[in-house]
Amino acid sequence: MKQILPFLKPYKNRLILDGALFFIITVCSLLMPYLMSDIVNVGIKNGDMPYILRQGALMLALSAAMLVSGLATTKINSKIASGFSADLQRGVFQKINSLTFEEYESIGTSSLITRSTDDIFTLQEVSFNFVYALVTVPVLFFGGAALAFSSDWLLALVLVVLAPLVLLIVWLVTRNIGPLWVNADKYIDLQNKIVRERLGGIRVIRSFDKERFEHERAADATREMATNIIRSNVLTNMINPLSMLLLNLSTVAMLYIGAIRLQVEPLLSAGDVIATIQYVALIMNGLLVLSWTIAFMPHLKVCVRRIAEVLSLKGVEAQTSEKIRLGGEIELQDVSFRYENAEAAALSHIDMRIPSGAVAAIIGGTGSGKSTVAKLLLRFHAPTEGEIRLGGRDFETLTRETVRNGISIALQKPSIFQGTIAENLRMGNPAATDDELAYACRIAQIYDFVLSHEEGFDYKLSQAGANLSGGQKQRISIARAILKDAAVYVFDDSFSALDYLTESKLRRELNAYLRGKTQLIVTQRAASAMRCDIIYVLDRGCVVGSGTHAELMEHCPIYREIYVSQLGEPSPENGGAQ
């Protein structure tokens, strides 16, 4: 809560005003039956028509006050709710974008999405009712009770019995409803998951003739879901009829008590009995609102906790980039890295030295640690041990921003953002001209694709590049990377979805374009690595060989194994014998 309160601060005065207006509305609504009882007690009994009209006018004035206050609270409330939610969303969003990779991974993508959206929307919705309940219910309850007791204590006693009963019902219902909701959600998810799987795996399922089996699985989930939904709906829908019944029965009780009390208590009037019955009804409504608010408390608490958890993360402050042009030389000296909570080190005692302008490769299988090297170079993580130098300067002496300005990377999982092709490319260089975009695309072998669309560079890419194939995404991300002006270019498994023909064209043009700049090719393919100036072979986090292709074929069994499995025994024809 501590983290979220500051977001409410700008609205403090408005919240207080809001509360005051709610107070007015509630008091007015309580006074209506009171005035009506006067009409009965005085106006009708004495046949005093002017009095009735006066009281009527008074009631009309109250209604007007309620209308004005109601409109005003609505105005204020809609401002608070939408503003608070937007502020909080921005706060959380910016916080998340400032997180370190460790912090980011400690929560995870999908949970961060929920926290920055669903949780805040829930908070926005519920908090709205919360303020209302917080002000209205006590006023209604204590004001109504005071009015009821002032007419007759025995009549008012009905409240004392009724209130706990209503609360008890709501408590019993909400206590049992939570698990049912959880269960229903579980089965809804299961049903949807199975259907999603069936649609995605339709070929496999049909080839194994398992459609009936899958259908039964989905149907079972659907039935379980129905059972849970029915139970929770029945429970929820019981509250209203039950409380209505209780209210009605207590009205009967009040009539009976009223009849007895009227005969013994000279101060009690018939109008009082009628008014009290209406107070009780008003209080009853208030109680229901309160109970629902209380029922939502656990849910609200979870949301608040989850949001606060994100906000309380430290993050890193953005540093400014120094005006340094880094050289292209990369040095790793005895670098080790271990992910938080991981048992084994991802990298141990890595030494690498890539001279400026060289084309280097890191080759290894999945889990060999080759992508981790790329992450360390971009300072996504800091090495647990050892030193990294870029252009001869120790990482420790540079800001993150300076390092990232000096290195351009095409990531293993290319992120395409919703927007035009041009917008996606200009992320690499906001100042790039159209000609430069075209040139980069030609090198990345994606220009034909751009031209194949009428809109050209203004062709809209969908979220996560859903309208692109894997290879197209990779090539766009490569074009983006080379548009950025840097000293070092890292291609992290960037060619894996390209066929050899395309890759070979792309690499040839890339080499011409990036002449003089350092290239680091992270790959699983021997063919992608073999012509590089220097190749590092990684296996289980260690460098098990380094050198040129020819040297490695001779001295590094793991490299040779990779080569042979992918390209066959070396022969003059496949470039093996040199």
Add this chain to the structure above:
Amino acid sequence: MKNAESTKKDRAKSTEERRETRIKSKKTLKRILQEAKPIRGWLLLTAFVSMVSVAMVLLGPELLGTQTNILYDYWANGTAIDMPYFIRRCLLLGGVYLLSGVCSLATMFIMNNVVSRLFTCELRIRISDKIRRLAVKFVDGTPKGEVISRMTNDVSVLGNTIHTILDLTVSGVLKLAGITIIVFTIQPVMALAVVILLPLSLTLASLISQRSQKHFADARKSIGDIYALNEEDFSGFATIKAYHLEARQKREHDRITEEAKGRLEKGFYLAGIVQPIVSLTNNVAYIAICILGGALAISGKMNVGEVVAFVLYAKLFAGPLESISSGLSTMQHTLASAGRIYDLLDREELELPEGRPLPQGGGHIRFEHVDFSYVPEKPLIRDLNIDVRPGQKVAIVGPTGGGKTTIVNLLMRFYDVNAGRITIDGVDTKAMERADLRAMFSMVLQDTWLFSGTIYENIAYGKEGATRQEVLEAARRAHIDHFVETLPEGYDTLINEESTNISSGQKQLLTIARAYLANRSILILDEATSNVDTRTEILIQQTMDELMRTRTSFVIAHRLSTIVNADTILVVNEGRIVEQGTHTELLAKNGFYAEIYNSQYALLN
């Protein structure tokens, strides 16, 4: 002039459209009624129960009014209270309330069970059953989310409407009619206050809320954008860091949240003012009753009890009016949902051929003059001829998008050829039942497909009634046994979307185990080991070779080393077999294949 004409045309067009939607709505409505047949009996029963409930509800204020009047008469005029009579009346009133409560609980209970179990649940199961028989083409061309949303959201919307349909029709209309009659018999002038004022306020309210709906719809769109942006931002976290996109993202986020804020505020405001306005009219009606009632009571034309009853009837009047107006406003929404559901249920199903000729032989496959395209305007495969003898290994190579997977789609009849035919041992695959045809194939695909279940279940998926021993043997052959045994729960480890303890390479090995267990006579390997690491690949190769030795097999692979020993290599480009032959033959030809093959060694010249 021209402008006026075009507006006229537009207007004509829109009336035409409106007419069409009306006809469509009517059709859908009819369909809903037809589909609700199984629950008709229950609906009638519930209608009867709710009629009882309505009667009791209408009786309440009348009884309460008379009781109150007895109290007033005693207090104002000193008329003695006949206590035994008064108590009897109290008990009667209590009984009426009790019965009405029990009836409404019963309606609620029946409707929940009937609608959820017999209607929505059954509808969902029918959709699930429909998916079984949909053409692959439809599934390929429809976003998964769309099918799922029809199955969940749209069915829910339809269910909710049916759920409230009785509230709307039976109790809603009966209550309104009953109250109108009663208040007019008590006092016509005052009745006017109720019957005119309240509907007026509700019309106003619904007009306002309609406008707020528009803002909410806009806001929902902005909120959708917020979700999309956040998802994109967080899943592209590394890119954002690498390219310093924080400021750009912040700008974008600020813009969208600002937009959503404005729309939400308007929506909240318009939705919010409905309440004060409704309560104003309710109050005005209340005051009117008090004043008029007071005047009439003074002149002796009405008693206090009747005034009280009137107040209560006025309160009861608002409820059904509200539910009817909200019911009508959601009707359009419901019809749209129902339309989407029935559209899915009415989709064309796969036709089943008659008779079940089964090919007898070792898997001799022929493509004869096959033409095919996914979309008619873009012919993809033209006059394709392939002849594969039993036990042969056929490799398919070529650039992405060239039509490699299409051949698999046709072979297994996920799609049907436009012209020509495909035969297995002389039998046209079109004459066979799809299930029989597919039972001849084992597939291992690049996109591994595992369902959420245990590792054991996923392997056993390949063979009905496989013994544990067979499953373990398959795992051993796929070289996944060691890995599975290192898992804390071994073969009982659950696989699901989030499971990060299994790499994509290991998933591929599981599908290889599954294919091994299935033991079919024709094998399709589409990039089957693309994610498997090199060392395991060497081990698995032996199993693969063994599998392929005795079977007709189709292999698609990027890594040319895996296909050099194929009996026939089909080089596919732009939907055509451009070359066909053995590795040596094709290299000697020095054509497209040679270009592809050499490109992998020519990466850095």
